[in-house]
Amino acid sequence: MVATRWSSGGQAGQPPQQSGSNVTMEFKHQPTVTLAEVAEAAGVGESTVSRVLRNHGSFSGKTRERVMAAVERLGYVPNRIAGTLASTGSRLVAFVIPSLSNIVFPDVLRGASAVLEENRYQAVFSVTDYDPGKEEALAAAMLAWRPAAVMLAGFEHTEGTVKMLRASGCRVVELLDLDGDALDIAVGFSNRAAGRESAAFLLKRGYRRIGYVGHDLKRDTRAGKRFSSFCETLDAHDAPLVAREILEGASSVENGRLGLERLLARTSDLDAVYFSNDDMALGGYFHCLAEGIAIPSKLAIFGYNGLDIGRAIPQPLSTIRTPRVATGQIAAQLVVANAPPQAVDLGFELIEGATA
Amino acid sequence: MVATRWSSGGQAGQPPQQSGSNVTMEFKHQPTVTLAEVAEAAGVGESTVSRVLRNHGSFSGKTRERVMAAVERLGYVPNRIAGTLASTGSRLVAFVIPSLSNIVFPDVLRGASAVLEENRYQAVFSVTDYDPGKEEALAAAMLAWRPAAVMLAGFEHTEGTVKMLRASGCRVVELLDLDGDALDIAVGFSNRAAGRESAAFLLKRGYRRIGYVGHDLKRDTRAGKRFSSFCETLDAHDAPLVAREILEGASSVENGRLGLERLLARTSDLDAVYFSNDDMALGGYFHCLAEGIAIPSKLAIFGYNGLDIGRAIPQPLSTIRTPRVATGQIAAQLVVANAPPQAVDLGFELIEGATA
DNA sequence: CACCAAATTGGTAGCGCTGCCAAAAAAACC
DNA sequence: GGTTTTTTTGGCAGCGCTACCAATTTGGTG
Numbered sequence: 001m002v003a004t005r006w007s008s009g010g011q012a013g014q015p016p017q018q019s020g021s022n023v024t025m026e027f028k029h030q031p032t033v034t035l036a037e038v039a040e041a042a043g044v045g046e047s048t049v050s051r052v053l054r055n056h057g058s059f060s061g062k063t064r065e066r067v068m069a070a071v072e073r074l075g076y077v078p079n080r081i082a083g084t085l086a087s088t089g090s091r092l093v094a095f096v097i098p099s100l101s102n103i104v105f106p107d108v109l110r111g112a113s114a115v116l117e118e119n120r121y122q123a124v125f126s127v128t129d130y131d132p133g134k135e136e137a138l139a140a141a142m143l144a145w146r147p148a149a150v151m152l153a154g155f156e157h158t159e160g161t162v163k164m165l166r167a168s169g170c171r172v173v174e175l176l177d178l179d180g181d182a183l184d185i186a187v188g189f190s191n192r193a194a195g196r197e198s199a200a201f202l203l204k205r206g207y208r209r210i211g212y213v214g215h216d217l218k219r220d221t222r223a224g225k226r227f228s229s230f231c232e233t234l235d236a237h238d239a240p241l242v243a244r245e246i247l248e249g250a251s252s253v254e255n256g257r258l259g260l261e262r263l264l265a266r267t268s269d270l271d272a273v274y275f276s277n278d279d280m281a282l283g284g285y286f287h288c289l290a291e292g293i294a295i296p297s298k299l300a301i302f303g304y305n306g307l308d309i310g311r312a313i314p315q316p317l318s319t320i321r322t323p324r325v326a327t328g329q330i331a332a333q334l335v336v337a338n339a340p341p342q343a344v345d346l347g348f349e350l351i352e353g354a355t356a
Numbered sequence: 357m358v359a360t361r362w363s364s365g366g367q368a369g370q371p372p373q374q375s376g377s378n379v380t381m382e383f384k385h386q387p388t389v390t391l392a393e394v395a396e397a398a399g400v401g402e403s404t405v406s407r408v409l410r411n412h413g414s415f416s417g418k419t420r421e422r423v424m425a426a427v428e429r430l431g432y433v434p435n436r437i438a439g440t441l442a443s444t445g446s447r448l449v450a451f452v453i454p455s456l457s458n459i460v461f462p463d464v465l466r467g468a469s470a471v472l473e474e475n476r477y478q479a480v481f482s483v484t485d486y487d488p489g490k491e492e493a494l495a496a497a498m499l500a501w502r503p504a505a506v507m508l509a510g511f512e513h514t515e516g517t518v519k520m521l522r523a524s525g526c527r528v529v530e531l532l533d534l535d536g537d538a539l540d541i542a543v544g545f546s547n548r549a550a551g552r553e554s555a556a557f558l559l560k561r562g563y564r565r566i567g568y569v570g571h572d573l574k575r576d577t578r579a580g581k582r583f584s585s586f587c588e589t590l591d592a593h594d595a596p597l598v599a600r601e602i603l604e605g606a607s608s609v610e611n612g613r614l615g616l617e618r619l620l621a622r623t624s625d626l627d628a629v630y631f632s633n634d635d636m637a638l639g640g641y642f643h644c645l646a647e648g649i650a651i652p653s654k655l656a657i658f659g660y661n662g663l664d665i666g667r668a669i670p671q672p673l674s675t676i677r678t679p680r681v682a683t684g685q686i687a688a689q690l691v692v693a694n695a696p697p698q699a700v701d702l703g704f705e706l707i708e709g710a711t712a
Numbered sequence: 713c714a715c716c717a718a719a720t721t722g723g724t725a726g727c728g729c730t731g732c733c734a735a736a737a738a739a740a741c742c
Numbered sequence: 743g744g745t746t747t748t749t750t751t752g753g754c755a756g757c758g759c760t761a762c763c764a765a766t767t768t769g770g771t772g
Contacts, residue, residue, distance in 0.1 A: 435729070442730040443730050444731095
């Protein structure tokens with residue numbers, strides 16, 4: 001694998017080049033049409049226009065027509081900033097997520113975004129990189145937009161974050177975890193149960209010398225919960241974890257591959273390895289493919305997440321499939337409906353696959 | 357691969373269950389602290405508080421302390437909705453993206469989000485599902501938030517979208533494409549060049565009987581551009597495309613696998629296959645693994661995107677690596693700097709890999 | 713045609729903050 | 743000490759819209 005060359009003119013990081021065209025175009029905001037102007041043009045009052053546009057309150061058919069005509073003619077676009085300020089409660093929903101590299105979060109956003117768009121809500125987001133301090137800062141910044149709800153990953157937040165969210169008066173949804181006390185609404189599944197069932201499955205299949213390959217557990221606390229209950233279950237069945245390899249940094253296929261390589265270098269007689277998630281597990285799978293390690297006869301592999309790609313490899317990956325998109329959907333539905341505080345358990349599905 | 361059971365209490369899709377706890381908690385917005393209250397508490401004027409908080413204009417050290425103390429004591433959180441309305445120009449940046457399933461877009465968001473957060477901008481997004489009509493509707497909804505900029509994928513938009521964006525007066529950034537006329541700013545690379553170079557590479561390697569497996573081209577116009585210039589290049593070298601298999605729906609590993617299977621069923625004597633992207637190519641790769649088709653001696657595989665996973669499989673995938681994160685970063689930087697209209701070519705990198 | 717209820721409509725006070733301007737206080741200077 | 747500058751301050755008019763309320767029109771009734 002060789003990087004041959006960079007192509008097509010510009011190089012990344014170079015000062016941007018300008019296209020030949022219109023360099024002197026608009027730079028500042030041009031005067032924008034307001035509700036008052038529409039009202040004037042339509043020959044009606046401001047509140048009437050507002051009512052027509054929101055289809056709220058009563059107005060006659062011909063008033064409606066005149067207003068819509070004026071809106072069309074002037075190219076009016078309502079200003080939701082002003083609307084939100086004037087009314088009570090915004091239609092913004094804030095997502096404070098750990099990462100966009102881990103497909104889990106785009107999946108959640110995808111589910112939520114579909115529901116929110118249908119209900120004319122707007123999603124805003126920021127990324128914490130799994131840093132609780134950054135989470136606090138970003139949550140604070142989010143609250144400044146007075147969202148209808150803030151959605152966060154899991155239950156582990158700084159005191160400051162919790163205090164702020166409590167005081168904010170907006171809905172709080174904690175996602176993808178159920179092992180802990182919810183601030184308001186929680187939607188997800190139990191990571192402890194997932195760890196437990198993964199262990200139980202491997203034991204049931206007769207594996208006894210089990211190892212673990214994972215990524216940074218202090219940051220990804222949900223992975224940490226899976227791992228600890230996985231170990232507890234092994235202990236309870238008298239087959240304690242034989243070896244572990246924890247890699248710095250985020251989960252990735254490459255880290256999974258590297259992790260398994262290192263683990264086996266130290267402890268070669270394992271019969272199964274539990275990975276912190278499917279990305280890592282795929283790395284392990286590829287390592288075995290490349291090294292000619294027979295799966296699952298020589299070594300079994302078990303992941304977590306149930307990514308689609310796990311079903312497309314020659315031997316379907318044994319894993320636990322989590323309802324990530326549904327988590328986003330349900331969370332959004334509850335927010336839209338202003339549902340009472342509750343914890344919703346979406347469960348998960350154990351996929352037996354062919355690797356364990 | 358068998359789905360054994362759903363676990364841990366709840367079932368997905370079932371009516372949400374309530375946790376035993378506090379069902380009667382807060383439902384409506386609690387009174388929130390305003391700037392005026394802080395001013396009162398600190399014994400200064402409103403504008404003074406505003407100046408201190410934004411660190412703008414002048415004020416004495418002790419005034420600053422008193423204000424900050426009051427802010428702390430009351431737990432004041434500035435209201436950016438009001439702030440934005442009162443000032444000129446918002447710090448919202450709107451992303452109207454085709455998909456969150458295709459990793460390309462989370463990658464772009466990731467790059468952009470980092471830069472935006474540093475500059476105290478806020479990202480908002482919505483997802484079009486590659487539907488130009490939906491793009492128009494969502495762009496309109498976005499403009500209602502009076503963003504500083506709207507970021508879209510590519511150049512193919514409806515007339516209505518273009519008109520609206522032009523009239524909006526806000527900055528427009530078109531991402532991931534360079535083959536067309538930009539409305540304002542464009543950041544990306546040439547998909548046509550990518551298609552051309554992919555073809556040139558395969559030809560240079562001596563492949564002559566080349567096929568294509570792709571996903572829905574009408575929707576993903578950038579993939580369409582790559583494909584058409586790929587074909588033109590083959591034609592120009594007297595080795596026209598031998599066969600193609602276009603699958604409905606989004607790109608996925610499974611579709612790639614299925615596509616190659618179908619393609620080979622019809623045309624078995626190909627020596628190389630070009631895929632619409634790496635997801636599809638990985639599917640093809642796995643198909644070959646499963647069927648024992650030797651790569652690249654019996655069949656070569658070439659992708660597009662340069663996903664990390666392509667480097668972790670036993671034979672690194674031959675592909676073109678695109679600067680997705682950088683695209684987001686540069687785009688965000690240009691917006692933050694209010695740069696003049698321009699087209700920035702970030703180029704791409706051809707990875708020779710081991711599959712072609 | 714007078715009279716009352718229902719359906720429409722317009723006026724206007726904010727929503728919480730910023731930007732401008734003039735007033736007040738502090739510092740510098742003669 | 744008296745000015746002139748410079749630095750700090752507070753007041754207040756909006757930003758564009760919604761919510762409330764009162765005014766007006768419409769429609770029906772007796």
